[in-house]
Amino acid sequence: MVFLTWVRPTTQDQKNCLNKSGTFNYDDKYKGVTAKSLSSLKEDKGFSKDGFLLNNARVLVGTGIDTFEKGKSALQSWRHFGLNWAFVDPKTPVRQGAKFCVCVKEFLPWLMMPLQVVYVNETKTAKNRVTSFGFGGGTLQGHLLAGEERFSIEIDENNQVWYEILSFSKPAHILSFVGYPYVMLRQKYFAQESAKVMMKHISSSKS
Numbered sequence: 001m002v003f004l005t006w007v008r009p010t011t012q013d014q015k016n017c018l019n020k021s022g023t024f025n026y027d028d029k030y031k032g033v034t035a036k037s038l039s040s041l042k043e044d045k046g047f048s049k050d051g052f053l054l055n056n057a058r059v060l061v062g063t064g065i066d067t068f069e070k071g072k073s074a075l076q077s078w079r080h081f082g083l084n085w086a087f088v089d090p091k092t093p094v095r096q097g098a099k100f101c102v103c104v105k106e107f108l109p110w111l112m113m114p115l116q117v118v119y120v121n122e123t124k125t126a127k128n129r130v131t132s133f134g135f136g137g138g139t140l141q142g143h144l145l146a147g148e149e150r151f152s153i154e155i156d157e158n159n160q161v162w163y164e165i166l167s168f169s170k171p172a173h174i175l176s177f178v179g180y181p182y183v184m185l186r187q188k189y190f191a192q193e194s195a196k197v198m199m200k201h202i203s204s205s206k207s
Contacts, residue, residue, distance in 0.1 A: 021114035034150035057191035071153035
């Protein structure tokens, strides 16, 4: 089952995709693990054993709490997907259990890939200042890949603000199995373009 449309997916197209998507298409034992650090995931031999590959991108987008808040707001409104060839309905709530559809243009058709928010995490310091915000989305039946992806924004000890994408995945359909090297390149390209969109949004918000 693959969700395709020859024109930009409408809201109804996306609803139909999500209604037909069903449950998660990866093992329950891996649900929520993208909330962990990259180093701990690299040490988990189960990933490679089960055929998953890790993908990670971490980009400095500015400094200070104001930049962090703008980054957090951008994630909550899906601005990190604000590309000509990839988008998520910005009205989609970022909350645990919410389903969302990633729409991606590949050559002629648009692909609609269903996911569900597995978790939403915020961490605070002793002074109750938010230092990180992120959420993870897990793939559902009908997605070309099986796995999970986390988008997060955080302030480090030097007051620097970082945008990070962390995911693990493997092919879940013959199309992605045959073209997996291309899929991996597209994942890396998306991470680069998403970071640019985030930086542009944060910069424009300051003016």
